[in-house]
Amino acid sequence: MGTCYLAWATDEKIRRRAANGGFVTAALVAALENGLLDAVVVVKKEDVYEGIPTVTSAPEVVVESAGSLHAVPVNLTKFVVEFYKDEKNKGKKIGLPVKPCDARGIIEQAKRQQLDINDIYLVGLNCGGTLHPLNLREAAAEVYGIDPDAVVKEEIKAGKLFLTLQSGEERECKIEELEKKGYGRRDSCKMCITKIPTMADLACGNWGVLKGEEATFVEVLTGKGEALLKNALENGYIKVKEASEKSLEVRERIKNAMVKLAEEWWEKLDAVKELTRDERLKFYVETLRLCINCGACRTVCPVCACDDAAKCVSMHDERDDYVISMYNVIRLLHLMDSCIGCGQCEDVCPVDIPLTFIHRRFAERMQRKLNYMPGMNVSEKPPFYEAELQWHDIL
Amino acid sequence: MIKTICPGCGLGCGLYLEGDEERGLKVWHRKRAPVNVGKLCAFGMSLPQYYDRERLNNTVDGKPVTLDEAVSEAVRRLKGVKPEELAFVSVGAATCEELASFINLCKGLGCKNLELGLNAAFKTLPESSHELLEIGVPLADVERASKLVLFFVEPFLQYPLLARRILKAKKNGAKVFEVAFVGSERGIADETVLLDATAFINAAAEELKKLRARKDVFEDALVISEANPYTDAVLLREMFAVCAECGATPLLMKPFLTTSAALLQSSLAPETKQGLSLLEVFEDERVKALFLLETDPAGALLLNERKIRKRLSELELLVEQGAFRTVASELAGVTLASEAFFEKRGVIVNVEGRVLENGGTSAAGVEILERMVEGVTGGRRSFEEVRSEVFGTLGLGETSPKEDDVQVKRKETKVLAEPEGLQGGATAVGTARGAEAAESGDYLLLYRTTPAFWSGVFAKSFVEISVDAARSLKLFRDDDVEISNAESVTLDFKISERLPERLIVSETKLAGVSERLLSPVRLRRKE
Amino acid sequence: MLAVVDEQMNEKKEWEPKVLAFCCNWCSYAGADAAGLERRQTPPTIRVIRVMCSGRIDPAFVLMGFLEGADAVLITGCHIGDCHYVDANYKTRNRFEFLKEFVDELGLEPERLRLEWISASEGAIFADMVKEVTENVKKVGPSPFRKSWKK
Known part of the structure; x- marks a missing residue:
């Protein structure tokens, strides 16, 4: 465990705009203004339901983009990969606030030589989960009884989802309640157990921030993380104090409760758990038969790094009449060691194949067997290719 | 990133496109898009390739000219053609604003031959059913339907983003039937009513009559089918007849962005609905001049390119306005270069009646058309004026389009009058043409x-x-x-x-x- | 390679188990040969594809074998330490771990997939293994992936 602090921005404007003392925004602004970073990737808010990933070197854009966007379930990995594909961006130092699944995706891409992890400063955010924008709109209308367009701000605090209206009025509902009614977090988030981004450079959030305090709980995890914090502190962008025992305890307790909940959700969402072997096979065949070969799941997958010569594509022939296509079996196989359960594939599947849970079924057992979690540590190579990589290293 | 709409079919899926000509475009999913929740089919995923085609230039008789020269030459030549020998065709990726200007230009020239993709279907069905052809129903209604009939349509392949709605309906307990020559590969239907293709081609009406015995399939169902420029007239009539008899609601999917076009055509130039259909334009020798807007004849027509070329080269005048070069470009007397669809500013109406804003910033297409209108009638509208005409026509008034609401709705949901002309031996496979009989062994x-x-x-x-x-x-x-x-x-x-x-x-x-x-x-x- | 898999699996015959065996050129292929030379009875269920090394066997080939309708797939290679290419059979072993879990999760019986190290001199072991696999597969029945028209 790294050193833990409570930190807050000295700039009042940032504090007001951002959540929980504004440390993340202040640290990124500080890094930009003092040359530690060349650019920052932010999700620019269009409204509560829409945000667009943007690369910026302008501190004011970073400040504008502060605050949570739970209903924008974007994974930034492929965005960052695309950024580095452009020759002129090679070697640029960038920083970005990341959910655990963003960080894990970026680390997996680094393992696959798509980017250099030393160039990227990952400011991790604790994550209880994200919501689908249209699902939130529906919930606003159906559960909160308000006009979805009137919502100007959303926030998750203490297990509740708060929606703020144009009028300033605030409405709340327990997330548990929402989820009972079929709204709430995406399925992948419900079953995700990576709540604190310990694989990032910093892990930030409000878990462990005690009542009355307006600060961000920050765990410093790497040298890069330390550099970010030090730069912000020394240049007067933030103030810090060491986190108390109590803070640490509260944070740990919240995390454990979330993880337990996630494990319960996995039990609930695992639709094949009760099935016999034959029924399971039938389920996979009938579900994957819906696939229309759009290739979207591969495109958005934050751990996939193959180009068009990818095996899942090149060995797939639409003229085959296999009960499950080569595309799907190869993807399922290749992701057994690498799936991080982010749910992007399911989000973009045009025929609603429940890909998150299917991939988790295949990956969970392998990752447990190998005692390996993808995306946690850049020096742990993907086991499926391990033998090859050793050989590669020898050469 | 540009918020744009996929021009692949009438669903109007939302997405972002990022990049430029040099680096190429990249698709990002726009999960907030209410039509498709960000999901895209293979076509949507391939939009970068779709847009990566050779651009059209401004030319007169094959020589590069400025836009001004091209516009005035087009006007001069169009004015020199007799209106009854002229045809205006657009079946492709044009915005409502462009179509409104296009219609305006067509009317300004006194031309009655305007084909926006549905004339064949309009001519097939009684006037009272035209609205059902023009606008579909909200896709949420598909999810809520208790009974669905897929009438010669395979949603997974033809309208992939409709398929998930049908799957949802099934999950909600709906019974799904399909009426087809071949059942869906994905086993979506609870029951498949198979018709025999050979019998159909020889006597379509007879074969379709078999459906009358299956009222249980159609009663109070939502019947999903397709109307494209080649949709068989007999099939369409029979579908509406069965719907009328069984109180079923028809939902016609359409390729291209045809809903926009049909709504505008119906309001702004209703007299042209009985005009030449796409195929007739290309076959009728009375047509001596043609104006194509954002249309690739080799895409929209089933004729082979050689035939298309031959026919186009026989024309006295061919004017093409579009973003990309097509089979027509080298034969056109005047070509006018506009912007690609994703760059356009403007709205489209999807099959549901949702008015969707395309996030581009260019109004070049409308401006070219309006300059030609000026050359013809002397009056020229700004983009904003054209836009307010479109909004008025769609019944939006001054309100801006809201993608979350279905703003253009049908007045009637059911078919009121049964179409005529089902009887008779000669059938029309492929719109108003005598069928080629099938022999055994074929x-x-x-x-x-x-x-x-x-x-x-x-x-x-x-x-x-x-x-x-x-x-x-x-x-x-x-x-x-x-x-x-x-x-x-x-x-x-x-x-x-x-x-x-x-x-x-x-x-x-x-x-x-x-x-x-x-x-x-x-x-x-x-x- | 894929064409070979395809060809091997699509002969038209009445159902009897079809066992697809990938054999390494340097060991198990010779082992299979030895089984023949020693006139050991091996069931006629086996279809052999020779590869230069078990390390060449992409798991996707195995999955394609199953999808083409193979009732069982055998992966055979040199004993660990004996690889003609030094260490390639370590890769085979690594991939097999994935395949085993994959096939099990997918819902195919574990009997349908097997990895065996067989040297050029182990004809008897080869013959016994084929016999055993054939018997086991007969018990679990035809592959659920086989298309009815692809007899």
């Missing part, structure tokens, strides 16, 4: 009209054939098949278990072999 080639099929950009390199056909031709996997009619093509095949023996399905145009959606062909192993 195979039948059925086109499956996907967005890629119409775009003319991506083509699959194989056809599907039945197990029996593969056996009787003694085919091995690496063999090719030859499909022939007037001409022949050789290509790969896929064996499809569910196909009836004599049916061949193609998602690729085999122009020259078949010019209709269903036609008799010969099939053999390529030696």
Whole structure:
């Protein structure tokens, strides 16, 4: 465990705009203004339901983009990969606030030589989960009884989802309640157990921030993380104090409760758990038969790094009449060691194949067997290719 | 990133496109888009390739000119043609604003031949049913339906983003029927009512009458079908007749962005709905001049390119306005370069009646058209004026389009009057043309009209054939098949278990072999 | 390679188990040969594809074998330490771990997939293994992936 602090921005404007003392925004602004970073990737808010990933070197854009966007379930990995594909961006130092699944995706891409992890400063955010924008709109209308367009701000605090209206009025509902009614977090988030981004450079959030305090709980995890914090502190962008025992305890307790909940959700969402072997096979065949070969799941997958010569594509022939296509079996196989359960594939599947849970079924057992979690540590190579990589290293 | 709409079909899926000509475009999913929740089909995923085509330039008689010269030359030449010899055609990716200007120009020239993709269907159905053809129902209604009939439409391939709505309906307890020559590969239907393609081609009306015995299928159902420029008139009439008889609600899917066009045509130039259909424009020799807007004839027509070229070169005048070069470009007297669809500012209306804003910033297409209008009538509108005409026509008034609401709705949901003319032996396979009879021993080639099929950009390199056909031709996997009619093509095949023996399905145009959606062909192993 | 898999699996016959065996050129292929030379009875269920090394066997080939309708797939190679290419069979072993879990999760019986190290001199072991696999597969029945028309 790294050193833990409570930190807050000295700039009042940032504090007001951002959540929980504004440390993340202040640290990124500080890094930009003092040359530690060349650019920052932010999700620019269009409204509560829409945000667009943007690369910026302008501190004011970073400040504008502060605050949570739970209903924008974007994974930034492929965005960052695309950024580095452009020759002129090679070697640029960038920083970005990341959910655990963003960080894990970026680390997996680094393992696959798509980017250099030393160039990227990952400011991790604790994550209880994200919501689908249209699902939130529906919930606003159906559960909160308000006009979805009137919502100007959303926030998750203490297990509740708060929606703020144009009028300033605030409405709340327990997330548990929402989820009972079929709204709430995406399925992948419900079953995700990576709540604190310990694989990032910093892990930030409000878990462990005690009542009355307006600060961000920050765990410093790497040298890069330390550099970010030090730069912000020394240049007067933030103030810090060491986190108390109590803070640490509260944070740990919240995390454990979330993880337990996630494990319960996995039990609930695992639709094949009760099935016999034959029924399971039938389920996979009938579900994957819906696939229309759009290739979207591969495109958005934050751990996939193959180009068009990818095996899942090149060995797939639409003229085959296999009960499950080569595309799907190869993807399922290749992701057994690498799936991080982010749910992007399911989000973009045009025929609603429940890909998150299917991939988790295949990956969970392998990752447990190998005692390996993808995306946690850049020096742990993907086991499926391990033998090859050793050989590669020898050469 | 540009928020844009996929022009692949009438659903109007939302997405972001990022990049430029140099680096190429990239698709990002826009999960907030209410039509498709950010999801895209293979066509949507391939939009970068769709947009990566050679751009059209401003030319007069093949020589590069400035836009001003092209516009004034187009005006001069269009004015020199008799209105009754002129036709205006747009079946492609144009915004409502462009279409409104296009209609304006057409009317300004006194031309009555305006085809925006549905004239054949308009002529087939009674006036009271036109609205049902123009606008569909909200896709949420598909999810809520208790009974669905897929009437000669395979949503997974033709309108992929509709398929998930049908799956949701099924999950909600809906019963799903399909009426088709071949059942869906994905087993979506609870029951498949199969019609025989050979019997259909020889006597469509007779074969379709069988459906009258299955009122249980249609009663109070939501019947999903397709109206494209080639949709069989008899099929469409029968569908509406059955809907009328059984109190069913029809939902007509359409390729291209036809809903926008149909709504505007109905309001702004209703008299043209009885005008020449797409196919007639290309076959009727009275047409001596043609104005194409954002239309690739090789994409929209099933005719082969040679035929299209021949016909176009016979014209006295061909004017083309569009973003990309097409088969018509080198034959056109005047070409006018506009922007690609994703760059356009403007709205489209999707099949539901949702008015969707395309996030581009360019108004070049409208401006070119309005400058021509000025040359013809003396009046010229700004983009904003055209836009407010469009909003007025769509009944939006001054309110801006809201993608979350379905703003253009049908007044009637049910078919009121049964279409006439079902009787009679001669049928019209492929719009108002006598069918070629199928003989025993013939195979039948059925086109499956996907967005890629119409775009003319991506083509699959194989056809599907039945197990029996593969056996009787003694085919091995690496063999090719030859499909022939007037001409022949050789290509790969896929064996499809569910196909009836004599049916061949193609998602690729085999122009020259078949010019209709269903036609008799010969099939053999390529030696 | 794929064409070979395809060809091997699509002969038209009445159902009897079809066992697809990938054999390494340097060991198990010779082992299979030895089984023949020694006139050991091996069931006629086996279809052999020779590869230069078990390390060449992409798991996707195995999955394609199953999808083409193989009732069982055998992966055979040199004993660990004996690889003609030094260490390639370590890769085979690594991939097999994935395949085993994959096939099990997918819902195919574990009997349908097997990895065996067989040297050029182990004809008896080869014959016994084929016999055993054939018997086991007969018990679990035809592959659920086989298309009815692809007899």
